[in-house]
Each structure stands twice: as structure tokens, then as C-alpha cells.
Amino acid sequence: MGKIGNPISEIGKQMNWEDVRIFLAVARRGSLSGAGEMLGMSASTISRHIDDLETRLGARLFLRSQAGYALSDAGLAIIPDAERAEGALDAVQRKASGAASTVSGTVRIAMPDNFAVSLILPEIARFRRRHNEIALEIVTSVGIASLTRREADIGMRLVRPESGNFVISRVGTMASALYASANYIAAQPFDQLGRGEGHVLVGWDEAYSGLEAARWADQMLPRAARAIRTTSLQSQLAACAAGAGLAVLPCLLGDASPTLVRLRPPQTVFSQDIWLVTHHDIAGTARIRAATEFLRETVQANRDRLLGLNRD
Numbered sequence: 001m002g003k004i005g006n007p008i009s010e011i012g013k014q015m016n017w018e019d020v021r022i023f024l025a026v027a028r029r030g031s032l033s034g035a036g037e038m039l040g041m042s043a044s045t046i047s048r049h050i051d052d053l054e055t056r057l058g059a060r061l062f063l064r065s066q067a068g069y070a071l072s073d074a075g076l077a078i079i080p081d082a083e084r085a086e087g088a089l090d091a092v093q094r095k096a097s098g099a100a101s102t103v104s105g106t107v108r109i110a111m112p113d114n115f116a117v118s119l120i121l122p123e124i125a126r127f128r129r130r131h132n133e134i135a136l137e138i139v140t141s142v143g144i145a146s147l148t149r150r151e152a153d154i155g156m157r158l159v160r161p162e163s164g165n166f167v168i169s170r171v172g173t174m175a176s177a178l179y180a181s182a183n184y185i186a187a188q189p190f191d192q193l194g195r196g197e198g199h200v201l202v203g204w205d206e207a208y209s210g211l212e213a214a215r216w217a218d219q220m221l222p223r224a225a226r227a228i229r230t231t232s233l234q235s236q237l238a239a240c241a242a243g244a245g246l247a248v249l250p251c252l253l254g255d256a257s258p259t260l261v262r263l264r265p266p267q268t269v270f271s272q273d274i275w276l277v278t279h280h281d282i283a284g285t286a287r288i289r290a291a292t293e294f295l296r297e298t299v300q301a302n303r304d305r306l307l308g309l310n311r312d
Helices: 007-014 017-029 032-039 043-057 073-098 113-130 182-187 212-220 233-241 286-301 303-307
Strands: 062-065 068-071 105-111 134-140 154-157 166-181 200-204 225-230 247-250 260-264 270-279
Touching: 017 032, 017 043, 017 068, 017 073, 032 043, 068 073, 105 113, 105 286, 113 134, 113 233, 113 286, 134 286, 154 286, 166 182, 166 212, 166 233, 166 286, 166 303, 182 260, 200 212, 200 233, 200 247, 212 247, 212 270, 225 233, 233 247, 270 286, 286 303
Parallel strands: 105 134, 105 154, 200 225
Antiparallel strands: 062 068, 154 270, 166 247, 166 260, 166 270
16 A cells, blocks of 8 residues: 555545544554444454555555554554544534533433442432433543543543643542551551551552552552552452451541541541533533532532541
């Protein structure tokens, strides 16, 4: 295949929206199977589509290897234009959604699992009694869903976005403390000056080493054995409550467990602000306003639990 010509003209003449969508999925995931999961398509369908697109463009967009699909020079050349095309279509969809003024439809909310389980889902019935024509989709993940690509309408986050066309508001604060089960501590007393020596830390998998809890534990408990690593707070809570070791947990979770005791209070651990984030183009729609207000009210009503003020 020859070199691609003018990327902008080729995008306009040779690529339709389906081409852009599949091309970007493969570029972002680095494999046919990953792109297929993202789009709900089979890897063979993705492969045929990419082969056909490369034939039409007269350029090899990806370098194939056992490790996956990597962008070629031609693929790198058209990435900016493909993303602009994606953004333009998303803007049209957002503005169309924003035209609706009735309090109905679907609102997709992304939040950490501990917020969903311990804070928001217990109050869903109250929201439904007030707005029974709104369907809520709760997306739980340690990672951050993209509001720009409409993976969610509202994000409930512990990190404030640094860029993007968003409406952002701080709605509360969540504190964390260091916990262990009473039985664990009875068998292995905790020395505040020991920096975790002689203890096991129930912590985060290395993929999540950038999280605040993981960083705090690395700094304050460097001598604790990293013998148990998980990818969710619920798993850490279960292991800690069972006497497996120490865990840095949000007070919202740790204080609710009758078997856990605090080894260090939240004042000596850390706190994080809670942010609500919505794309500017849909922030003013009735259904988004209703869901945002519900989230704000729920966080504020649970202020003491979030700050760890319900336990001495």
C-alpha cells in the first residue's frame, strides 16, 4: 500500500462514521479483541473492517504483531482528524439530548464502587419516587469513565478534572483511616512508630499504585508485607474484616464494619474532595439537573459518615 495523501481530505472522502469509530477503538485498545469488547463486535468483524478501510485509503494504518495492533505513520497522521470527527458527532448528539426539557429519559452516572454500594444505591428508591420517568444507569469502576465520549452523563469523582468542557462542583469530602480487625490487633499489636513492621497490608494491585490510599501506605507503612493485593475496596474490606491484615479504607466503609477498629484516625491519614462533573452541553437538561441534585443531597446528608465523625 502507498502512503496516505492529505489526511483531512481522506477522512472526508473515504471514511464514514463507522470507519472512524472502529479505527479509534483499535487505536485505543491496541487489539482486535479489545476493540470488539468496546464496540460489542466480533474480532473478525473488526479485522475485516480495518482491512477494507486500509484498502480504500491505500495505506497501512496499523502494524500487526503478536503483541497487537500499533499505529503506523499513516495511522498516526489521521488520528487528530478522526478524533475531531468523533468529537463533532458527539457534540451533535449532546446538543440534541440537551434540547429535551422534560424530566424523563436515562442518566448514566459513573462513580467508585464504594459510593454506589454504601451511599447512592440505598437512596435510589427515594429518587425514583420523586422522578419515576428517569432511568438511572450506575457505572462502577476504579478507573474514570470518559464524559467526552459519553461513557457517562455525570461523573462522581475524587479527582477534579484539569481540562475539558465540563460543569464541575465540589459537593463534599471523604476521609480515610487505617483499620484492622479487633482479633488481628489482639494477636499482633500495632506500633504507631513501627511503619508497619510485622504486619500484612491488604492493599491495591500494582495497576492502581497511583491511588491516594496506595501512595499513603507506601509512604507510611513501607515495612508492612504486601502479601494481599486486590482491585476493589469491597475486597479489601472483606479481607481486613476477616483478620487478614491492615487496610486503608474510607471511613464510610471501615466505620460501618463492627469487627474493625481504627489504628490511625482520618486526621492523620488523608481526605479527598468529592466532585460532580457533567459535560457542559447537557448540564442544563432537566433529567441531568434532577440526578445531579439527588447526588448532591445524598452526599451532604451523609456528611458525618463520609468524614468519619460517627465513631469516636
